Amino acid sequence: MIIDQNTIKNQIEGKNKIFEPLLSVKNISVSYGGIKALKGISFDVFPGQVVAIIGANGAGKTTTLNAISGLVKIQSGEIIYKKERISGLQPDLIVRKGVVHVPEGRRIFPNLTVHENLRLAAYIYSREEYTTFQGKLEEVFSKFPRLKERQNQLGGTLSGGEQQMLAIARALITGGDIMLMDEPSMGLAPVLVKEIFSIIRDINKSGKTILLVEQNARMALRLANYCYVLENGIISFSGTPEEIMGNKKVVEAYLGGS
Template identity: 45%
Template sequence: MNIVENNNSGKCILEVSHLSVAYGKVDALINFNMRVNEGQIVSVVGPNGAGKTTLLSAIMGVLSSQGNVDFDGEVQQSPQVEYMVGKGLGLVPEKRELFSSMSIEDNLLLGAFQRYRRGDRKYKETLDEVYDIFPRLKERRTQASGTLSGGERQMLAVGRALMAKPKLLMLDEPSLGLAPLITREIFKIIDHLRATGVSILLVEQNARAALKMADYAYVLEMGELSMQGTGASLSEDPRIIESYLGINSKHQEILSI
């Protein structure tokens, strides 16, 4: 493991220590350590099958795991999904997981279900904030979500996660399957969310875009941490350029902001 530097400056919102996940006898994530500080975009890059989605699922509690997940000052071992959502952790999964037959607005309101159950009626203000970020969703709020384009579905998935007022938003491959123009728009929105105070953990195959916008980044290979450092330092590292930025350089340059 090549440690470039540590992400220790700033107030920690998420720290993962010795996190491991196995599918039967197959190790998908091995003794992984990482940290996200408040107000940061932290990216995790790596090839297909490296364990990136497994990492997010374990942090969220979708998968059982070994090791510690310290979120907002509370350490959990193999956390529970409902507890993590209640604590302020949001996840936008790779497949979006929308309710296709329901309207855009109903999908958004579902994102605030726990707040509603707690008696928090300010979720209506959050709905207005989401519509400000995604005016296209407001224009089509009565439309069934299944009729949306890929980019609009991604916007809706992000908007639904924001309805829970997350302290940390985890995004799994937000550019997957999107056209270059829409991809650039999504990344600009992610950058805007950081400016509003949302901390972001971004898992992304488009290494060029992910490193360009990241305050800090981790490289995951075969379930293990292989490199870490600031987004800027990793994007200039010859090993990263050869492995992730060289072959598809022109294509990734088009997709990056």
């Protein structure tokens, strides 16, 4: 179900209780040693939407996604997915619940072929579900024809853009209703950034909810329905892309001026 931006805003502000969020992050805090990376942040992600988190390096964006995925432990608060608490679960169980993660830096297996990377992504399937994997593989290859052409090529020999496609394809193979994407444009030429964001838009149109962390704030805002600005472990501002663009301080800090 696609919800218009005003409805999202009203829901987040507590003015409209018709629609339930798919994912709720409630007052979570994360520390690395004595350093507080997240200081009690809260936000909601609604079904069918692209929600962006923007901010400077070190603001806590990657930590936020890692906390949702169970890769880092939260000190306080809770994370709710489909009305069920997932904070405290092991990462593999969170994946099985339907939360998949495309990590910063792609994290493909460079010494495995493209096909082997994708086969590993199907670890949650039983032997009896092999036909399900085959079906998903065909869907992925139709979306990423270059990966089909290179399915027997080692992942480490792919270009940066192709490796990003492989990381996204791997998440699609695993399945789930929400995809966490961490800096998908990192290290890519501008023409490839546009291609990757076009792919993300198509994935969203197919029904997948996306929580996007992105340093390229302008590209993120073109894609997002709602945006959160993270600064030093706290959410300093939130709003629709139009509201973000209307905030002079945010524009000057993250969008290169007016």
